[in-house]
Amino acid sequence: MRLKVKELIARAYEAAPRLRDADAALMKELAARLDVTYVALSEALERSHQLEHENANLLSFINTECFVKDGAEYDYASTRLPLTPATDKHIAEPEAQTLTIDQMRSFITDVDLAALHRFAECCDDPESGGHDLEKEQVARLEKIGALQRSGRVSYITDFGDHLISITAGIKLQVEGE
Known part of the structure; x- marks a missing residue:
């Protein structure tokens, strides 16, 4: 939603x-x-x-x-x-x-973007059974406005959609990779 x-x-x-x-x-x-x-x-x-x-x-x-x-x-x-x-x-x-991703780098990290893309992948896969993000990652995405919670369900906001569209195909630097 x-x-x-x-x-x-x-x-x-x-x-x-x-x-x-x-x-x-x-x-x-x-x-x-x-x-x-x-x-x-x-x-x-x-x-x-x-x-x-x-x-x-x-x-x-x-x-x-x-x-x-x-x-x-x-x-x-x-x-x-x-x-x-x-x-x-x-x-x-x-x-x-x-609005470009460079303008948002002061508060949105590559880790945030990677988590948001993963959330979207899980949402787009009906057989995934839901997302596999940690609670802290979901809370962080909600805090920056990329996700919103309604009851027990989190969903991608318009802002989250914008972030996904402007970072599609960009190689993100995530620790541990």
């Missing part, structure tokens, strides 16, 4: 009263910041998609309907399009702002 952002926020608020005061305050603060960040990101992405759509329509119009007179000759305007560095930069920004 994997939660969407809004479900994760709701669960965080539900879990907060069952935590110690300091941990509950931290959980509520994280949920509030995630909520605000998610709304801001959603709005920015919507604006970006609208601008991309408008830009594509304008380029199509210019390429098919607009002509420029050069002396006695007419030429398609598309052959003389101006540079659009601001638009190009705006379109490229979401890609440049993608």
Whole structure:
């Protein structure tokens, strides 16, 4: 079971009263910041998609309907399009702002990532009978937000999915290997 952002926020608020005061305050603060960040990101992405759509329509119009007179000759305007560095930069920004594993290395270790990948492997194998991680490993993955517990079941969060996707195929340096 994997939660969407809004479900994760709701669960965080539900879990907060069952935590110690300091941990509950931290959980509520994280949920509030995630909520605000998610709304801001959603709005920015919507604006970006609208601008991309408008830009594509304008380029199509210019390429098919607009002509420029050069002396006695007419030429398609598309052959003389101006540079659009601001638009190009705006379109490229979401890609440049993608969260990378390097930005998370201050609190996520290769051991954490290896455990998360192992958890995912076990979840994807219906005959595994569940994961084979130590309790401490599961607790650590829950603490960094890669897993969440619901009753006796732990599952991978959206953040955990993101970690798995950006580290797929990376050789992890784990002690004892």
